[in-house]
Amino acid sequence: MLCKICKEGLEGIWDPSRSSRLALLKDYLENEDEDDGAGNEPDNTHGSGATDSPARNGAFDYVYGHHKDRDSFLASMQEGCAMCNRFQPGQGLDAGDNPKIQELGYFSVFYLMIHPEAAVTKPVMMVDVENSCGGFDFVPYGDPKYDQNINFDFGQSNYDSKAWSIVEKWMSTCLNSHPQCKLIEAPSSYRPTRLLKIDKPGTFRIVLGTDCPPALQYVTLSHCWGAKPVERLLCLLKSTAEDLGREQSVDNLPKTFRDAVDIARHFDVDYLWIDRLCIFQDSAEEWRREAATMQDVYRNALFSIAALGAKDDEGGCFFERDPAKTAPTVVRFKLTEDGEEKAFRFGLEEGWSWRLSFEHEPLVQRSWVVQERLLTPRTLHFGSKQLFWECREMACCEMHPQSVYCYRDYDVEEDEDEAAEEAGQDRHHPCLWKQLLDAPDRRHGRSPYEQLFVDWNMIVNLYASRKLSVPGDKLVALSGLANDMKARLQQMKPGPHRYLAGLWEETLMDTLVWNVRDPAIRAPEYRAPSWSWACLDGDINLLGGCTQEEDTISLSSPISVEMSHPGEEDTGQVTAGTLTLKGPCGLAEIGQEAGWGVTELNILSVVGEDGRVFHGKDMVRASVYFDTLDDITNQVSLVLVCAHHYDEGEWYVHGLALNRVEENTYRRVGMASCSFKDKESAEAFGAAFPRKELQIV
Structure with a gap:
């Protein structure tokens, strides 16, 4: 609009x-x-x-x-x-x-x-x-060349007959015509621990999965809990379990849950999984156990209902709307005073403007929903302005019912590969999960194995800045994806595949030099070591450091990584983590802002333990990206991790900015980045400082 x-x-x-x-x-x-x-x-x-x-x-x-x-x-x-x-x-x-x-x-x-x-x-x-x-x-406007795959006919709500007609076509097409979606269809024997059973129109009860038929279909609900305290929410608790197990009116449910029941029944599904009603909220032990199997709950669902536009459990899935503020805008005016009035459409309303009614919706801002969207075979989003669909072969909305990836220059011919990419098709290595509507452009690995880690880094970039009601859930809300990833890695290359608080041992030295794009906030209580992005809340860039390309030079090597967890699962909560590295170390003097952000400060000089000094003028550019405003200091210890080719002859050396905690033990406070005019200069910088073994906690 x-x-x-x-x-x-x-x-x-x-x-x-x-x-x-x-x-x-x-x-x-x-x-x-x-x-x-x-x-x-x-x-x-x-x-x-x-x-x-x-x-x-x-x-x-x-x-x-x-x-x-x-x-x-x-x-x-x-x-x-x-x-x-x-x-x-x-x-x-x-x-x-x-x-x-x-x-x-x-x-x-x-x-x-x-x-x-x-x-x-x-x-x-x-x-x-x-x-x-x-x-x-x-x-x-009106020319099929320009208006193909654009819907101008919006109704007064996102649940009227026009909207349902589009939804039913999406569902039918996916279930009947998508080979990639059929490959991941659920085994008929799987059942979650508990489900909400819709007994007949207007009633529900919570039942055990073991009491359900061996072959059943169920849907899941992704929703915002809202700001109300848990004791004021309808939840499964030890004190409410008996009552929720009795048949009762759907009217007793909050609006978002009632709407989800209606959506499930629209597709003749009698079972619904809602986290608040299917997991005991006053049992930490059950919560950890259920979180560890979350990938199974979502992967085996028929589809997921996303209450995209609801801020809480009373927001609902169904919304009234003004079609004129949702549909593409048709503008009519003359190009000459005596000419004929013609109708035009804003070019960027195709393939781009749908994001404005998606990216700012309440549910998209939540951390848990990233995992839920990726794991479910298909997701139906009920937004406040329009509906959206995600599966392995389609990403659609009401404005673009065939595909949201449709922006193109009509005056330039596309080759076959570019056209396929615009249509959301990928001719490279397959994805472990489906492509999300708002995911950044996918980077490509050199092999299917490497592609898994590339995709993981992209997911972390998307996930890290999302919000959590419980800060301690930072790693838990990603544990289902981590378990999924570990299983696929094991299929491709049997081995331990250690998961290290949001990073993977195989690519640890490539991703260790992550940075924050804007000042982040450190978690109020311990949830990850300082060398893991999971210790922060903020916009994290896991892709800006080293890579596995041939033009990358390793300067440091890992000695060991020791992790502690509250339970047996290593993909959930973390109680401690110590990384031991050996690499070139120096002491950096920090100057004023470098101009790209309040947490990026110039490096004035770096001094090695042998007294050798590198001044900022010896480098094209040298700075530290501090993780938080509280981390900013005028002197940091540096350990250089890697060097890689950037553009033309330019090379970058990346390292970690550290504060000493005690003898030979440090805490990360930022990422250091130093650029040089050529490879030889970068190598000389890495070789200039004595190698030291140190621990980072």
């Missing part, structure tokens, strides 16, 4: 009473071709591919008012305007005031150009916001 200001502004360009003409475009742009004072060439495209001079065509000669103030602009972003959301904080909205726009009395302005290279006439809306600008193509 486009906000009212974007839509009405475009449709009113030929009527000054509807769209405010602020200035002649030639006057507004008169200084844009000048050198910027830094020797840079002017950017004539404004990021769009549009011509740098406007068509001399009446309404195209003017600059128009867009949003009057910042609050109005942010409100449109919050509402989901696909145009305004292209300017995210840190990418335009925090760039500082623009006096030129302020003089016109607006926070943002727009003007129009014609795309010079398009096969058909496509207007481009140029938007200037503060010191950022962008050009956005419109495409003709």
Whole structure:
């Protein structure tokens, strides 16, 4: 959708009473071709591919008012305007005031150009916001070439007949026509420990899995618990078990659970698994036992219901909506004053704008749901604006009922491989789990075995920044995936395959130099050693360090890793972890901010125990990315872990920034990164310091 200001502004360009003409475009742009004072060439495209001079065509000669103030602009972003959301904080909205726009009395302005290279006439809306600008193509509406796989017909709710028709087609297609989904169909004998049994329309009870028929289908529910204390929630407790085991009205359930019952019955399924009602919430022993088998519960379900838009158990799965604020926006205006009015659609509403109604939904922010989505064969998301579907062969939404991966340049021919990738198909190594709607672009390993670790790192990147109601669940909420991963590794290469608090022993030295993108927060109570990303809450990058490529040099070697766990499972909670390394060590003096973030500080010099000094000027760039604001200090110990080729001749040396806890024992506080002009310089830096054996806790 486009906000009212974007839509009405475009449709009113030929009527000054509807769209405010602020200035002649030639006057507004008169200084844009000048050198910027830094020797840079002017950017004539404004990021769009549009011509740098406007068509001399009446309404195209003017600059128009867009949003009057910042609050109005942010409100449109919050509402989901696909145009305004292209300017995210840190990418335009925090760039500082623009006096030129302020003089016109607006926070943002727009003007129009014609795309010079398009096969058909496509207007481009140029938007200037503060010191950022962008050009956005419109495409003709009604042409199958542009509107294939786009649904414009939305109903008044996400559960009306139009919505159910799409859902039923997704389900039928998956169950009957997806070979990859059929490969993972559940064995008929599996039953969870407990299930919610829908006895007849309007009643339910909690039953033991062993009391259920040997062959049954069940669905699972992924939901937000909400902020209410556990004692005020309907849960399976020792005190409620007897009552929940008796047949009673579905009306006794909170709305989200009632809606889930309706969805299950819509597909003629009589059993439902809900964590709060199927696991004792006042038994730590049972919770650990059930968490260790969570992969089986989700993998064997027919599908999972995701209460995407609900903040708590009363939010529900079903939502009323305004179709005009959900469906793609059709804008009608003339390209010439005497011309025919034509209908256009914002190009980026295909293949991109669906994210605006998905990525900010409450359930997506929760840590547990990452595992639940990946393990379940198919997931049906009930969002506040539209429905979404995930399985191994389809990722869809109501706006794009065939595939959300459909954005393309209509003026450029795609080859077969690129077209397959756009369609969400992968011609490389198979995934252990299905591809998530909001997953980052997949990186590819050199072998199926290596691909497992590449995919794991991507999952951690997605998972780490999600929120937990119980901070101690950081590793528990990932344990089902870890168990799944370990089983597949064992199939491919029999061996111990040790899991080390979110990292894997086989790739430990590659992933040990993870970093945080923004200041993280250390867990209030111990849940992982400092060398594991799981000790933090924040945006973690597990992919920015060393790799297993041939142009990587190992500088440190692991001596041992000792882990302690509260139970027999090594994929859940951790009580202690000590990593012993041997590698080049030095003492680094830290300077001021390096400019990329408040926790990235310059390295002024590095001194070895033998007194040898490397100054910052000896390196192209040298800095420490501290894990949290509290970790920042003016001196750290460094252990250099690896060096790898980056681009052209440039090489990076990565290491760990440490604080000493006691003699020869350290705690990680950040990741060090030093760049050099060539391989020889990087190797010389790694060889300059004496090798030392140390422990990191």
